Amino acid sequence: MGKKLLRYIPPVHELLNQDEIKNLVDDYNRELVVEEINIQQEELRRELLSDVFNFSGDISVDIGVGIQSEDQEVLSEKNYRQILESLLIERVKNGLSQRTAERIKKVINATGTVIHTNMGRAPLAPEVCDELSEISRGYNNLELDLETGERGSRYTHIEDLITKLTGAEAALVVNNNAAAVMLVLNNLAKGKEVILSRGELVEIGGSFRVPDVMKQSGAILKEVGTTNKTHLKDYEEAINEETAMLLSVHTSNYRIIGFTEKPALDEMAKLARDNELPLVKDLGSGLLYKLEGYDEPTVNEVMSMGVDIATFSGDKLLGGPQSGIIVGKKEYIESLKKDQLTRALRMDKLTMKALETTLRLYLDFDKAKDKIPVLAALTAPLHELEAKANEIAAKLKEVLSDDFEIEVEPETSRVGGGAMPEVELPTKVVALKSSEETLEKLNENLRHNDPPIMLRFKKEKLLIDPRSLLEDDSEKLINAISQLTN
Template identity: 40%
Template sequence: MATLRALPSVHQVLEHKDVQGLVAVHGRALVLFAVQRALDEERTNGAIADPAARVARVETIVRELRAPRLRPVINATGVVLHTNLGRAPLAAAAAEAAAAIAGRYSTLEFDPRIGRRGRRHDLVADSLRHLTGAEAAAVVNNCAAAVLLMLTALAKGKEVIVGRGELVEIGGGFRMPDVMRLSGARLVEVGTTNRTRPEDYAAAITPKTVAILKVHASNFQVVGFTESVELEALARVARQHSVLLLHDLGSGSLLDSAAYGLAAEPRIQDSLRAGTDLLACSADKLLGGPQAGLLLGRTELVDKVMKHPLARAVRIDKLTLAALSATLDLYLTQSVAELPIWNMLGASADAIAARARTWQRRLVERGIEVEVVPAESTVGGGSLPGERLPTSAVAITPRSGHAADLLRRLREHEPPVIGRIERERVLLDPRTVLPDEDDALLDAVAAAHA
């Protein structure tokens, strides 16, 4: 206790010349908080720090509070649509569009042509209709919200039929039965986990049925003795019984993935042509845009959904709209080469191998021995499950310690480099590293390997 009596007051610490320097940079209120916390720590520990150590601790507290938690990383995992790392990196045009709108007033809900209030989702509706063939289009803040809104507005208190093999759970514990329950719709399961036929849906329709819901199995595969119902067949069943056909499409591609050497992923326009009345999909997966949920289909259904009170709770913001509009413009002008994810997915094995060898040569010049090894990239993000893309990765064996220690040091670098471990080696996949990130990645490897 006698020792603690020597603890300086908050005022005394604030008057220290180095602490005053912190106040000049960070403001008095924040430094005051840091001083109080530092003194509380000394009091709790029962030991008084020397003045230099105390000032250092105050500065650390301030910098930890001010350090942005959301910051850029270098994705060297080989997972193109890495959900934990923000899924699709935006095209430069999309990022610039969002930045241009961020610090200004905008036409978010104002139509200057008529001088009256407009609807924010109309800002991208024309582009979406042109690209997909939909009668009408709207946008909300993500695909899960689009599905919830669609079911709440169209099916509350009524029956919706879903194939048992499509009762999916995606990342974050998002389960289709839970969403159905939250919307107020009554789930009717048909078929079995691995086999469902058109007659299963037809037999389940009652006077209380309002819709059939098709859910794309975006993050898993069922293989072997399987059978599912294609959209065209479901559309026929829906028309025969005067119920709606709704589609949770998931990743929402506009391009033919097969043209990139990938498995076929259902496209938005294909779903609508097959007879879907209303579909929901993501904008930040294979579309390559910002996080958003698209709703596309018949005009009366889109209008009904967007007039529901829940629509306001899940509405899209101006920055996302700006980025989405610019992304769609790249499709309108057939400039998809500017979309980073499609460049990554379409990169040739030879080009990736050449880049990996360049990394290897530059690291060897710094005295760091690494190997170039064959590996596999994945699409990720609940898109094209099971798809593997041949790649070449730089494999780093730690000089000492374990691969997990090296991977941690890479994560702690600024910017953090995120890789993966295979066979006690850290693998860095060039496929998902953006073109202007090579120098930063190699600097991180050198620092982590030192």
């Protein structure tokens, strides 16, 4: 029966004469609509030949016994044509809608992980978004010197800000921290040896491996020490005429604890100076101001230990856009600026503006802690989180049925983004309890909500952590749960 129905599939030219398809051509374009018609026709042929044909969207019909109408009578030839035509039009509409829908969407993060790599890492401050909106609608002075009217450098707009906040002599910004490390190695150590502790040969998210990056840069890796212990003498004994630098790498979300040892940065800095070599520190996340309760060193502290070059991310603990910030001695930074690779790794105008605005917020750190979402989340007092959790729980109790049990419970949040993996942040979460099937269905529906909402599934509970919720997120979350459960 399925094969017999193939002849009732309307051809492209007939479908194009239908009013609904004509409207689609006006909304999109003829080429795209025709392409989608062909796709849907082919899919329909496949279904008919497989003898299982879903024509109503939710009713599966066995073609082997014929398509039947509501009165159980076998449909006529005209019925077949009408059904297949209506089905194709509907599928073409849905297919075009899916193909042209937004791919990158706002997501509500209720997981409690503040710097969530899968969700774009650091959310930008409202002030940053306002200035981005303004700068993106017109021209700007990205590479224009307004004093002379001549061509300028895009890096001068933020170099003074970075050096003021870090204590470094000079600074350069590229598109991410991996690029920053690559540029430094390529410029200062191509074809020469870079000494690195074996315990820092790490792989972080996205299969970013330090040895592979070093190989790609043209530098030669010289491993010293062991996985858990590296002594200063290991570096000293490895130095030779082929050595270009000493390198220290932040181990991101990897830690060795227990029987471990490594030299302090100031000791490595002295060794590097004594041998007229630069000491380069990959800081990873990059913290500009000391946060109470966190052991992560600030960029300023690292520079004060005698490090010659430090690199770090802009979209992690700093709370800005994706970028790789390089700070250090002027002679090295000037060499990096002249490198041909720098042009390939440079940031665009919007990222540069977002970083500049974020850095200006840091000039008043007390205000920055409230204005920069990452800092606000990391420093949120427990009593405030508990108050938010109680408010969410109370509202959910008003809209959810008795199928759900709602409680406010103690939990821990994560910093995320590979920053301070051992730190557990005390928090209060809203725990939704129900049958496993009910919770899984709700969790899935929330992911497909507009906007999508991400919760934490833990021990047969759905957890809502207010630490990572931004302004207005709570109300949207409550409304979504209410609509999806009623």
